[in-house]
Amino acid sequence: MPVITYTMNHTLVLTVDGELNNDMVEEIRPIIDALIQKHTDVLVDISAVGFIDAAGIGSLIYLYKQLQNNGRRMRLICKQGQPRDLLSILHIDRTITCYSSIRDFLADLSAEKSVSELRSHVSLAI
Known part of the structure; x- marks a missing residue:
C-alpha cells in the first residue's frame, strides 16, 4: 500500500504516494476514518502524488472538515504539479x-511555538 502514517512533533502524518483517485480513496478510507478519531492535528503529505481527481479532493476536504469540527487542524505538503495546481484553482490552498x-512545515511549527511561548511570557508579566 502506498500509504504511510507516523507521528512527528505531536502531529499525525499521512503520506500518500501515487495517484489520489477514487481507487486510492477507497483504499485509504479506513485510515482517514482512524485519523479523525485521534486527538492530534494531521499533516497530509501528498508531495509524491502525481495526480489527484475529484474523489481525492473530496477526501481531503472531508478530513479537513472533520478535524476542524473537533478543534484540530489539517495541513498539506504539496509540491508543484497537478495536485498543487488543482488545489490552487479550487482555492483550497487558501x-x-x-x-x-516537511522542512517548511517544521519551520512554521517552530515559529508558531515561539510566538505562543512569547505570548505566555507577556501575559505572565502583565
Missing part, C-alpha cells in the same frame, strides 16, 4: 495551509 516540504 483554506488548508499547503507547504512545499
Whole structure:
C-alpha cells in the first residue's frame, strides 16, 4: 500500500504516494476514518502524488472538515504539479495551509511555538 502514517512533533502524518483517485480513496478510507478519531492535528503529505481527481479532493476536504469540527487542524505538503495546481484553482490552498516540504512545515511549527511561548511570557508579566 502506498500509504504511510507516523507521528512527528505531536502531529499525525499521512503520506500518500501515487495517484489520489477514487481507487486510492477507497483504499485509504479506513485510515482517514482512524485519523479523525485521534486527538492530534494531521499533516497530509501528498508531495509524491502525481495526480489527484475529484474523489481525492473530496477526501481531503472531508478530513479537513472533520478535524476542524473537533478543534484540530489539517495541513498539506504539496509540491508543484497537478495536485498543487488543482488545489490552487479550487482555492483550497487558501483554506488548508499547503507547504512545499516537511522542512517548511517544521519551520512554521517552530515559529508558531515561539510566538505562543512569547505570548505566555507577556501575559505572565502583565
